[in-house]
Amino acid sequence: MSADRDPGAVAGAGILDAGSESDAELAFEGALRPKSLGEFVGQxxxxxxxxLLLQAAAMQGRSADHILLAGPPGLGKTTLAMIVAHENGRSLRxxxxxxxQHAGDLAALLSSLLPGExxxxxxxxxxxxxAEEMLYLAMEDFRIDIMVGKGAGATSIPLELAPFTLVGxxxxxxxxxxxxxxxxxxxAHLEFYDDAELTEVLRRAARLLGMxxxxAALTEIAGRSRGTPRIANRLLRRVRDxxxxxxxxxxxxxVRAALDLYDVDPLxxxxxxxxxxxxxxxRFDGGPVGLNTLAVSVGEEAETIESVVEPFLVRIGLLSRTPRGRVATKAAWRQFGGRAPQPTLLDDEL
Known part of the structure; x- marks a missing residue:
């Protein structure tokens, strides 16, 4: 349920509304996803x-090589996986x-794949x-070994798989x-988008939404989107609302009024x-401060701080990671109207 919904709503109505809201969100995301590499902006x-990889596979009449997409959240990894399937004319699982969480989960998934899927x-x-160890053999030889029984009487039964392309x-x-x-x-290592690319993403999204x-408004949203298309599209929706x-x-x-309302500043x-x-x-005089201590002080999970907040703050030069902990940079002090303290000499440096 969305955070801005009335918590006093009737339970039955809440279930219906939540489902409609979820469907609307999926429809919104689906409408904005490019369907081909030609429509994909950036990267x-x-x-x-x-x-090149997909064309070579198509010319040879084989499944494409397995593909690993690495990068921060929101840069288009899921969209590229959908495009790989679409460009190959294959279905996507x-x-x-x-x-x-178990080898059996993976075995059930792999054994149900259709050829070329x-x-x-x-x-x-x-x-x-x-499951990872089972995947090694499946990726190389399109085969998995199923263990039947336990102990000395256990038997390995090989199971042939249909050729498939794994996109991780x-x-x-x-x-x-x-x-x-x-x-x-x-x-593939996906990189953050620059403002020009994000503006193009937003222009395409606005056109698809009939908005x-x-x-100037598109450029302003792009500048506040942290180099991430998913965030750019989310902010565009808030502006539309x-x-x-x-x-x-x-x-x-x-745009400025809407984003100020949602606490998204110009950076x-x-x-x-x-x-x-x-x-x-x-609270910590600019640091250094440990990750767990920092997470407790702001009431968030340490993993959220490390995976969501820190990458962006480090990238724009407001935070530094050191062996002793997290440190606010001089740019961060200036951003909040303060002056960084002068470094002090340790006793062994005197």
Missing amino acids: TKVRGQLE MSSGPAI VLFIDEIHRMARS ATTRSGLLPNPLRDRFGFT PIDE YALVNAKDADLTS GLDRLDRAVLRAIID
Whole structure:
């Protein structure tokens, strides 16, 4: 249920509304997803590499090599997996690492694949180790071994699989074991988008949504989108809602008013970003401060701080990671109207 819904709503109505809201969200996301590499904006190098790989596979009449898509959330990994299936004229089967916690889960999934089908596993680094080891043989030889029985009487039964293409997505490629990483025929590293690319993403989304919006407004949204298309599309929807409710045009004034209402500042910092930086500066004198201590001080999970907040703050130069902990940079002090303390000499440096 959305955070802005009335918590006192009748339970039955809430279930219906939540379902409608979920369907609307899926329809919105689906309408904006490009269906081909030609429609996909940004990631020019990756698009060229994928196009060559898919064309070569089509000319040879075989399934494409297994593909690993690595990069931060929201850059288009799921969309590219859908495009791989579409460009090959194949169906797509989707799963996720956390859902595959036993070798049997993976065996059931692999044995049901049709010839040439594309299997997409999101967050593949979070699969169970036993499932990873089964995947090695499946990727190389399109075969898995099923163990029947236990102990000395256990028997291994080989099961042949239909040829398939595995597309794995991960936000933390360093957590993938080397044997699994090496079995991918192609690894794509997705990069953050620049403002010009995000403006093009937004222009396309606004056109698909039938939303009139001027160029200055698109540029403003792009500049606050943290280099991420998913965030850009989400902010565009908030601007559309603001303009609709207030009977205004989606111009620069409306964009700034809407994004200020949702606590997204001109740098793209949101409430949690500012809370983290404020905690480091105000409570810990600029740091260093440990991740767990920082998470407790802002009331968030350490994993959220590490995977969602820190990458952006480090990238724009407001936060530094050191062996002793997180440190606010001079730019962060200036951003919040303060002055960084002068470094002090340790006793052994005197």
